[in-house]
Amino acid sequence: MLFKENILSWYETHKRILPFRDIQNPYYTWLSEIMLQQTQVDTVIPYFEKWIKTFPTLNDVALASQHDVLKQWEGLGYYSRCRNFHKAAHIVMNEHDGIIPSNYDKFLSLPGVGPYTAAAVMSIAFNKPIPTIDGNIRRVTSRILGRKKMRQNAQARIKNYLQIEIDPLRPGDFNQALMDLGSSICTPTKPKCNQCPVNEICIALGSGNPESYPEKMKKKKSPHYNVAAGLIWDRDKFFIQKRSEKSLLGGLWEFPGGKVEKGESLKMALKREIFEECKIKPTIHRKVGVVKHVFSHFSIEMNLFHCSINGEKPKTDLPSQWIKPNEIAQYPFPAANHKLFKILDQDGWNI
Numbered sequence: 262m263l264f265k266e267n268i269l270s271w272y273e274t275h276k277r278i279l280p281f282r283d284i285q286n287p288y289y290t291w292l293s294e295i296m297l298q299q300t301q302v303d304t305v306i307p308y309f310e311k312w313i314k315t316f317p318t319l320n321d322v323a324l325a326s327q328h329d330v331l332k333q334w335e336g337l338g339y340y341s342r343c344r345n346f347h348k349a350a351h352i353v354m355n356e357h358d359g360i361i362p363s364n365y366d367k368f369l370s371l372p373g374v375g376p377y378t379a380a381a382v383m384s385i386a387f388n389k390p391i392p393t394i395d396g397n398i399r400r401v402t403s404r405i406l407g408r409k410k411m412r413q414n415a416q417a418r419i420k421n422y423l424q425i426e427i428d429p430l431r432p433g434d435f436n437q438a439l440m441d442l443g444s445s446i447c448t449p450t451k452p453k454c455n456q457c458p459v460n461e462i463c464i465a466l467g468s469g470n471p472e473s474y475p476e477k478m479k480k481k482k483s484p485h486y487n488v489a490a491g492l493i494w495d496r497d498k499f500f501i502q503k504r505s506e507k508s509l510l511g512g513l514w515e516f517p518g519g520k521v522e523k524g525e526s527l528k529m530a531l532k533r534e535i536f537e538e539c540k541i542k543p544t545i546h547r548k549v550g551v552v553k554h555v556f557s558h559f560s561i562e563m564n565l566f567h568c569s570i571n572g573e574k575p576k577t578d579l580p581s582q583w584i585k586p587n588e589i590a591q592y593p594f595p596a597a598n599h600k601l602f603k604i605l606d607q608d609g610w611n612i
């Protein structure tokens with residue numbers, strides 16, 4: 262049985278129809294691979310389509326401000342992807358004459374590009390026989406090869422196997438076929454082995470328990486934080502500040518506030534945080550509400566309080582603005598803030 266032939270002929274009839282597929286445009290391929298990191302295809306599609314309408318070419322991305330690209334990315338999460346893509350667009354325009362490098366090492370040196378993204382773009386957009394190895398492909402291959410423990414030698418074996426098997430004429434299709442097989446047939450639980458184009462050679466299937474391959478890694482329990490934030494009013498406007506470039510959610514706007522420390526009440530924490538960040542002591546009024554949000558490595562509960570100031574003006578090193586509720590759409594905010602905006606829309610914006 263021929264592995265690559267079977268995978269490719271299965272792909273011909275079962276491949277997912279995606280707006281960034283089968284279009285020879287390295288910009289589309291690169292953008293889609295960045296958006297797809299840690300994110301489901303169904304979530305990415307509308308963002309991809311909206312982005313391409315706003316920025317039809319990589320040059321349009323380079324010419325846009327960081328504020329504008331983050332606004333387009335708003336809600337997709339992992340915002341460093343967007344900031345890095347924006348920086349990389351500048352580098353391509355200024356240092357590569359506007360042409361996306363088709364050399365693996367040059368492309369890999371761009372901000373936000375790791376070995377997986379470089380392999381995907383090189384194979385799909387430039388037809389280079391470089392295998393991609395993500396979680397799906399690692400699972401499929403470990404099952405075919407019957408590798409249960411994902412130690413370093415197993416990883417190397419998978420890489421070698423794919424490097425030998427990849428079709429030199431259709432490397433992009435080969436990689437995408439494995440991606441699709443992993444997401445639709447060779448799923449983490451209940452793989453549909455009877456529909457699999459490579460079931461005749463699969464060692465894990467032969468073992469009688471394919472689902473047990475590869476061995477699952479124990480997940481660390483992620484921490485949970487209680488956060489207090491202030492909606493600080495001055496007449497009909499409230500105060501927002503822009504998160505530092507280097508921080509998580511960098512470049513997005515938020516309310517002042519921060520983590521509640523051990524032994525602190527929400528209001529004590531809020532007073533301390535606002536003083537540390539803005540050098541003011543506002544009056545804290547009623548609670549707007551609380552929302553939960555899960556990030557990749559931790560989760561938060563964000564408690565928002567109405568606050569007012571008595572003539573003091575916030576002093577912060579970060580860019581800041583006083584805005585009216587109807588100006589929210591002009592700024593990119595994290596998802597947790599949007600959940601709080603919904604509560605304010607329902608309950609009213611008054612103190």
Ligand code: SF4
Nearest residue numbers: 447454457460463471
């Ligand atoms: S036979 Fe089953 S376990 Fe093996 S690769 Fe196919 S779907 Fe995965």
